[in-house]
């Protein structure tokens with residue numbers, strides 16, 4: 001079955017935004033708590049965490065969970 | 079290294095242990111109520127999700143390395159449990175027609191809807207090249223994984239259906255994206271050019 005026009009547009013976006021990513025979802029999961037705390041305290045991203053940042057840009061699943069984590073943590077800290 | 083107080087309490091004798099679990103339950107529920115409601119906006123059984131999360135957290139205590147606060151670490155687990163459960167619950171039903179299990183599965187584009195007769199932007203050439211790359215450079219599993227995502231299915235859900243795991247499916251898709259990108263660039267198409275010619279409204283009359 002052919003792709004619909006919106007799917008085709010998504011495909012082009014997926015290709016256009018592809019960047020090297022050195023880690024996978026599991027590695028990201030192992031460090032995302034630390035990364036989230038840095039974001040919540042508005043610290044910059046240290047060199048050692050760049051890979052997490054890149055993975056979150058590339059992986060919609062991890063990104064979705066990361067945003068949910070930030071929202072949840074804000075609710076807990078209120 | 080000193081033991082995190084949470085770990086100590088969660089491993090202590092009763093009734094301290096139960097008190098700590100109860101305290102953690104309240105915290106997780108507060109966090110997840112916000113984050114999951116924002117996403118799914120519908121009533122659901124958060125108690126079950128919190129309970130499931132607590133079990134996972136208790137089983138994973140050994141893997142807590144103290145790199146973040148304990149509660150943040152626990153919330154990463156709970157968030158994944160919650161979102162996975164809700165993705166399953168609200169998953170899109172996708173017709174199996176689009177997922178021909180045939181090894182030759184390829185993506186076809188409805189180019190007739192996009193291309194004007196004159197095709198002055200050169201879209202046809204890019205689509206042809208893209209189809210060639212998909213056929214020649216992607217594996218059958220890469221094509222299937224890409225197709226799942228384009229159908230709006232989350233990576234972990236696609237992993238479930240492909241009897242794989244999320245990490246592996248993510249990698250299939252990521253490698254496929256990179257292959258297509260490099261393939262197009264090798265042919266002399268820049269990403270900026272491709273985005274421009276397929277931008278909304280760029281279709282020729």
Ligand SMILES: [Zn+2]
Pocket residue numbers: 024025026028055059061062063248
């Ligand atoms: Zn990921």
